[in-house]
Amino acid sequence: MFKITSGKIKEMSEDIIDWVIQIRRDLHRTPELGLSEFTTKKKILKYLKEIGIEYTCFEYHTGVMAFVDAGAEKTVALRADMDGLPLIEDVDIPFKSENYGIMHACGHDAHTAILLGVCRAIYSIKDELNVNVKFFFQPAEETIGGARLMIEDGCMHAPKVDCIFGLHVDPTLETGKLEVKYGTLNASTDTINISVLGKNGHAGYPQFGIDAIVAASHVITALQTIVSRNVDPADSVVLSFGVIQGGVKENITCDAVNIRGTLRTLNEKNRIFVKQRISELSELIAKSFGGRAIVDIEKGYPVLVNDDSVMDYIKKNATEVLGNDKIVVRENSSLGAEDFSYFSEKCRGGFFHIGCGTTSSLLHTATFNLNEDCLIVGLMVSIKNILSFGDMEEE
Numbered sequence: 001m002f003k004i005t006s007g008k009i010k011e012m013s014e015d016i017i018d019w020v021i022q023i024r025r026d027l028h029r030t031p032e033l034g035l036s037e038f039t040t041k042k043k044i045l046k047y048l049k050e051i052g053i054e055y056t057c058f059e060y061h062t063g064v065m066a067f068v069d070a071g072a073e074k075t076v077a078l079r080a081d082m083d084g085l086p087l088i089e090d091v092d093i094p095f096k097s098e099n100y101g102i103m104h105a106c107g108h109d110a111h112t113a114i115l116l117g118v119c120r121a122i123y124s125i126k127d128e129l130n131v132n133v134k135f136f137f138q139p140a141e142e143t144i145g146g147a148r149l150m151i152e153d154g155c156m157h158a159p160k161v162d163c164i165f166g167l168h169v170d171p172t173l174e175t176g177k178l179e180v181k182y183g184t185l186n187a188s189t190d191t192i193n194i195s196v197l198g199k200n201g202h203a204g205y206p207q208f209g210i211d212a213i214v215a216a217s218h219v220i221t222a223l224q225t226i227v228s229r230n231v232d233p234a235d236s237v238v239l240s241f242g243v244i245q246g247g248v249k250e251n252i253t254c255d256a257v258n259i260r261g262t263l264r265t266l267n268e269k270n271r272i273f274v275k276q277r278i279s280e281l282s283e284l285i286a287k288s289f290g291g292r293a294i295v296d297i298e299k300g301y302p303v304l305v306n307d308d309s310v311m312d313y314i315k316k317n318a319t320e321v322l323g324n325d326k327i328v329v330r331e332n333s334s335l336g337a338e339d340f341s342y343f344s345e346k347c348r349g350g351f352f353h354i355g356c357g358t359t360s361s362l363l364h365t366a367t368f369n370l371n372e373d374c375l376i377v378g379l380m381v382s383i384k385n386i387l388s389f390g391d392m393e394e395e
Contacts, residue, residue: 010321030043035139051116053119053123054067077163084109085103085104114379118383129387163310163349164347165349170356171357173354177354180328181333185330186333194293195258202252215293219282220244240261310349310392354381
């Protein structure tokens with residue numbers, strides 16, 4: 001069985017870290033939205049060709065998969081998302097976004113650069129591996145869930161993936177540290193669409209119309225009681241409405257209001273229950289005002305549940321390459337969503353966070369800027385996760 005010391009992994013990572021940083025800055029200049037990552041894809045392919053690694057593209061989306069065939073019985077996969085966000089970057093850096101109105105505000109440029117670095121390191125010792133390795137460069141994490149598209153195109157098969165790893169930068173975590181979370185890490189997400197329908201009329205004679213705005217106001221207020229009065233206070237559920245649209249003129253009774261929001265839950269039981277209550281309350285309250293409500297719920301990402309044995313493995317590896325004082329064990333789940341959950345539904349999976357904390361703002365803000373010292377942390381731990389996989393299988 002192939003063995004490599006933590007010191008050697010650190011040396012391998014230090015040898016290529018400048019290259020990884022250069023890639024991150026190159027990608028940062030040209031952010032693109034989900035399923036439009038055409039320039040990003042071209043750059044990834046350029047770097048994969050430079051490495052010499054085998055890769056494949058997909059016909060109906062911008063995803064890319066690289067592969068190292070070691071002729072082994074087991075296969076591991078690593079995933080990086082690569083899309084940006086619709087924000088105008090407000091950071092004064094030499095490699096600032098050149099695509100006005102789009103920026104890498106969630107660190108996907110860093111994730112992709114780290115994965116390319118891992119590709120280079122692993123390919124350089126491909127003849128000594130005891131596990132096959134797949135590298136997923138995934139589109140559209142911020143939009144429709146590109147993980148699902150890659151799975152539908154067969155990335156988890158031929159050969160079958162036995163375990164998958166993913167990471168995300170975290171500006172709330174000190175640079176140099178790594179965070180693990182056992183069990184449920186991220187919430188499921190569903191989009192709530194409600195149309196409250198009434199009847200037009202003269203605003204001066206409200207008795208002849210059915211005011212959809214008043215009805216919608218009561219619907220929104222009542223739906224907030226689902227979390228406060230129908231769900232166990234020990235459980236975390238979020239129901240937030242970010243869009244409400246209706247009305248054409250101040251002196252005309254509104255006949256239609258459209259409401260749009262998001263539902264986040266940490267287990268399937270609450271997910272099913274809350275969606276049912278949303279429909280029931282919306283329809284009954286609108287009816288009580290003489291109108292009606294049409295509820296449409298778009299199913300989003302599933303809950304991300306980390307496999308405990310995989311998290312033990314990641315924690316052990318991170319401790320060996322970083323030191324015990326750099327490891328943080330998270331207690332609470334996040335109500336944010338992460339489409340890595342599609343992958344971890346198909347096989348054992350582990351998703352962890354690497355600190356990139358600076359004085360900048362949080363993720364998904366126009367002033368987000370990460371500390372690039374985080375890149376070598378993701379690089380070292382990811383390489384270690386691959387090279388010691390045989391030890392995990394023996395335990």
